[in-house]
Amino acid sequence: MGGVDLPRPAAQAVAPLLPHEMEHIRKVYDDDLAGKKHASIITPREDAQMFRTPDKHGVPCECIIELYELLWRWGHRNPKGRGFAENFGFSIPDTMVIVKGRPYAWYFISKKDGSLLRKSEGHISLSALEKKIAKEPAEGSKETAKNTCCAVWMPMASQFPEARCHTPYADFLSVQGFQKFVMQLRDTHSGILQAFVDPHSVSNFLVRTVEFRRQTSLCLRTNRSLLASGKGSLFDRCATFEGWEGLSSSSSRYRNHRHPHMEDLILAASETLNRRAEQERVRQMLFLGPHQHVALHFKVTSDHQLFFIFASIVSEKDVILQIRPQLLMGDPCMTEELPGAALLPGGTNRKAAPFEAPACYTAARGPSPEEEEEAKKASSQREGSLPPIERSGRLGSGKTPRQRPLSDRRPMADDGAILPRMGYAKPVIPDVPYTVLDPPRTVEDYAYHAVETNSLDMGLKRPLIAPTSARAAEMET
Numbered sequence: 001m002g003g004v005d006l007p008r009p010a011a012q013a014v015a016p017l018l019p020h021e022m023e024h025i026r027k028v029y030d031d032d033l034a035g036k037k038h039a040s041i042i043t044p045r046e047d048a049q050m051f052r053t054p055d056k057h058g059v060p061c062e063c064i065i066e067l068y069e070l071l072w073r074w075g076h077r078n079p080k081g082r083g084f085a086e087n088f089g090f091s092i093p094d095t096m097v098i099v100k101g102r103p104y105a106w107y108f109i110s111k112k113d114g115s116l117l118r119k120s121e122g123h124i125s126l127s128a129l130e131k132k133i134a135k136e137p138a139e140g141s142k143e144t145a146k147n148t149c150c151a152v153w154m155p156m157a158s159q160f161p162e163a164r165c166h167t168p169y170a171d172f173l174s175v176q177g178f179q180k181f182v183m184q185l186r187d188t189h190s191g192i193l194q195a196f197v198d199p200h201s202v203s204n205f206l207v208r209t210v211e212f213r214r215q216t217s218l219c220l221r222t223n224r225s226l227l228a229s230g231k232g233s234l235f236d237r238c239a240t241f242e243g244w245e246g247l248s249s250s251s252s253r254y255r256n257h258r259h260p261h262m263e264d265l266i267l268a269a270s271e272t273l274n275r276r277a278e279q280e281r282v283r284q285m286l287f288l289g290p291h292q293h294v295a296l297h298f299k300v301t302s303d304h305q306l307f308f309i310f311a312s313i314v315s316e317k318d319v320i321l322q323i324r325p326q327l328l329m330g331d332p333c334m335t336e337e338l339p340g341a342a343l344l345p346g347g348t349n350r351k352a353a354p355f356e357a358p359a360c361y362t363a364a365r366g367p368s369p370e371e372e373e374e375a376k377k378a379s380s381q382r383e384g385s386l387p388p389i390e391r392s393g394r395l396g397s398g399k400t401p402r403q404r405p406l407s408d409r410r411p412m413a414d415d416g417a418i419l420p421r422m423g424y425a426k427p428v429i430p431d432v433p434y435t436v437l438d439p440p441r442t443v444e445d446y447a448y449h450a451v452e453t454n455s456l457d458m459g460l461k462r463p464l465i466a467p468t469s470a471r472a473a474e475m476e477t
Contacts, residue, residue, distance in 0.1 A: 017213075025327065028317055029324065032321055041244070041245050050244055051246070054232065054233055054236060057235060057236060057247060058239070059169070059242065059243060060168035060169065061155075061168070061169065061170045061242045062155045062158075062164070063155070063157055063192060063312055064286065064310070064311040064313065065157075066286070068095055068192075070276070071084075071092065071107075072117075074088075074276060075087075075088075083114020084109065085114055085305070088269065088272065089269045090306040090307060092109065093194055093195040093309070094107070094195040095107045095108075096193045097192055098185070098189055098191055098192065100189070103126060103129075105124070106118065106119040106123075106129065126193075129193060130179065133151050134151060134175050134178040134179065135175070146174055146175075147174065148174055148175070148228075150174060150178060150195070150196055151178050151195060151196055152171070152172055152173065152196055153171045153173060154192050155191040156191045157286070157312065158286075159288075165188060165189055165190045166188035166189070170239075172196070172238040173234075174234060177234070197299050197307050197309065199299060199300065199302075200256075200302040202228070203223045203226060204222075204223045204238045205221060205222040205299070206221055206297050207254055207298045208221070208241055208295050209267065209296045209297075210294075210318075211270075211294075212293070212319050212320065212327075215323060216271050217252070217325070218254060218266060219250055219322045220250065220253070221240040221241055221250050223237060223238065223239065223240055223247060223248045224247060224248060225247075259300065266298055270298075273308075277294065282294065286313070288313065291315060292314075292316070293314055293319045294311055295311065295313070295318075295319075296308065296311050297309045340427050
């Protein structure tokens with residue numbers, strides 16, 4: 001998987017933000033910042049209450065089940081004979097679609113050629129899925145089986161209330177929890193049962209990508225608890241985007257020394273999948289509104305394989321908050337030309353053209369011809385011999401090095417010779433509107449300035465704008 005090089009789609013030109021759009025984005029950022037007091041999730045008091053009530057840690061998280069059908073068709077339309085992961089850069093775990101309490105489809109990756117397949121209707125059963133993913137741990141301990149996650153339940157996303165599941169919350173299932181969940185399935189259950197993908201780290205994580213104005217943003221959310229031996233319930237140790245924000249930490253970059261290419265691969269796979277969803281008109285099929293967006297979720301395993309987990313529907317507010325770094329770097333204040341850039345040494349794109357350095361920097365670049373000649377004489381001496389002893393002019397015949405006079409020294413170069421060469425002249429800096437003189441330090445100086453020259457306050461710094469009362473006092477005097 002590490003050798004997969006998935007090219008990213010060509011970037012498309014995007015119209016600049018209109019004034020009302022910029023105002024809407026600023027309002028979203030200001031409201032989010034004002035709502036979080038003292039760097040808390042909600043408020044310090046409500047955060048403490050949330051940590052004490054584990055039953056409220058779940059947040060609505062629904063998946064788009066139609067996207068698995070799209071991936072299956074996409075894989076079969078590919079004329080190449082390689083596997084799905086080799087062609088598209090990612091794979092999917094075993095996923096069974098449940099519609100109104102009954103199995104509808106089962107998607108899996110073939111072990112023979114790596115292609116994405118769908119089981120026939122006669123081979124779809126919950127018992128077969130239980131044998132496949134709900135296996136007892138190797139240790140055989142009941143306590144280990146109770147604390148080990150083997151499957152994930154994700155409810156179905158739909159604009160029609162009758163087609164949705166009775167609960168919008170996801171759930172992480174152990175072996176015993178999976179068996180109990182299958183026995184309690186009813187007609188109001190619609191969603192997916194998916195095999196849990198073990199992450200490459202000690203804590204569970206999930207990578208979410210969203211697209212806004214043809215810009216793709218990435219958000220990595222890592223659970224704060226250890227997956228295997230952490231404290232708390234199974235949901236608290238596994239939840240990322242499925243649970244309360246306080247259970248995990250977020251980052252806008254995915255960096256790992258074991259697979260440094262993975263961030264580019266995730267962005268490329270996300271952009272390619274978004275282009276495909278546009279061609280298949282997924283938004284129109286789901287009846288999404290203008291302020292609703294599709295978010296893609298990925299995970300990386302310990303053997304450096306990228307898995308697509310699920311797709312969800314998020315609000316435009318969440319998308320704007322996630323894509324904030326890209327919007328800030330695309331702001332006109334970051335892209336337009338900076339007036340007076342010549343006053344910032346090295347702060348412009350036009351650097352100094354390659355030319356011979358000024359005379360004051362010639363000696364710093366390398367030795368002078370005299371020094372090179374002396375170095376050659378020293379190197380030509382017999383190896384192991386001592387250098388000749390040089391005495392002062394009074395004691396020996398050696399000549400003392402004579403210092404050059406001040407008039408013979410090289411003048412310092414003008415500052416304009418080492419500044420970046422701009423296409424316009426250096427801006428004129430006006431002089432300050434005052435001069436500063438030393439105040440009298442002794443009685444004699446005070447008498448000289450105050451009595452003889454009457455210039456005690458002449459040249460001292462004065463405010464440019466004086467209050468009305470002070471100005472009236474001066475006019476009266």
